[in-house]
Amino acid sequence: MKRDALSNSHSDKLFEQVYEYLLDRIRREEWRAHEKLPSVRTLALELNVHRLTVFKAYQLLKQERHVYVKDKSGYYVQPSSLLPVDSMNDPIVSAYVHKSHLSEIHQVQATYQFSKALIEPNLLPNLYFSEYVKKVFDLYPKVLGTYSTTQGDQELREALCSYYISRYHFHLSPNELMITSGSQEAIDLVARVLVKPRDVVLLERPTYSPAIDVFRRQGANMIPIEITPHGYDLEQVELLMQKEKPRLFYLNPTFHNPTGYTVPAEQRKRLVELAEKYQCLIVEDDPCRDMYFGDEPPLPFFSYDTAGYVIYLRSFSKYIAPGLSIATVACRPSIMNYLLQAKSLSDSGAPLLNQKIFLHYFFSERMQQHLAKLRIALAIRRDIMEEELSVTDWEWSSPPGGFNLWVKLPDSVPMESLLGKCIEKSITFVPGAICDPLRELSSWIRISYSYLNEQQLRDGLQRLVSTVRQLNIKE
């Protein structure tokens, strides 16, 4: 972690970055319980920051009971700091966890869950699923009697490989494809294999919140790249690639979560060239590609990759069958070998039954009809959301696909109390700050139009608008 990189992100939050950096090292047990931590002076020199910055970070660590102070001697690791907060009193538990901010919000029970970027279950062809399940048991009577391979079912990999080649002109063989249980697993694997503490990782700002949590857990030095409806500032990206030598750039360029923006084709090609030039891997996360409301989106970055710098993550959870949790990772064999080794430490492959059901469902004619209907249903819901919000002075850019509206509320709205107030009224949304590697963007919220039916959408949005108005007047 270098001062340059820190100030590059945000100097007024420098002490929080030092705090997180230290906490991460404590959790990785670089310093054990009761071990002395480096002095303020040593750390200030090492990180090239002011001593007061380190002092403030230590004060925060002390306040949160991660370290304790011995008079005139310095700071020491508090033993309980290595444990998750809720297990601190449990003598059996000796693990430590890193939390996902998004999953915490998903745990809140509410009638109007604008926080969930998932398809309303009624929009899926539930009635027909049993046909596919039966077909799978007829075709593979021993399907429950065996594991998949770690890399995934050969038949499914071959079918998806042909699909990617014909639809997106990928240069790909089935050996360069792995099946995972969702792309969350894929992000986690990629981070575990490729990122070590203090590696520089470029992330969009805002970005998919759990990706921030994963890279933070790895101890990455995260540098944000602004994403706009027109993509990125490529000069800035090039400068950062040149100066900071990032390990990878994690991006979600198609109907981006949370904004709905799509990076234009010219930028995709150019970014792949930059990645090659500066040897920075691109991790392309692409879970919403089929959910377009007008033209099809531009080809994935992976279509332009000739030198092996792009890793392509494709989830099929969101609009095919969330309950099957199927995703793929496409990458060159050198990286694939590492991913396989890492995956074999956590499971023996995604469940074979899920893979076979997915295979027969995904390549059926009914699936294509389902997608076409879903696009229409989602576009209608997006329009309803925009219509309901048209009475406000909130700002957003209409998404041409995906599940979410990324909305800026007026600066006068007291955001610190908004989520709490909304939860009282049985409404949830995703606060912008958790989608921001810098934990700012606090007047932004992500609201999804995919999970509620049309009437619930209208009712919930009217409730949301009136809650915001009431709060705004009171302050």
Ligand SMILES: Cc1ncc(COP(=O)(O)O)c(C=O)c1O
């Ligand atoms: C950008 C992005 N990546 C990854 C995921 C996780 O996908 P999965 O459900 O396949 O794990 C999501 C889900 O919302 C997402 O929006």
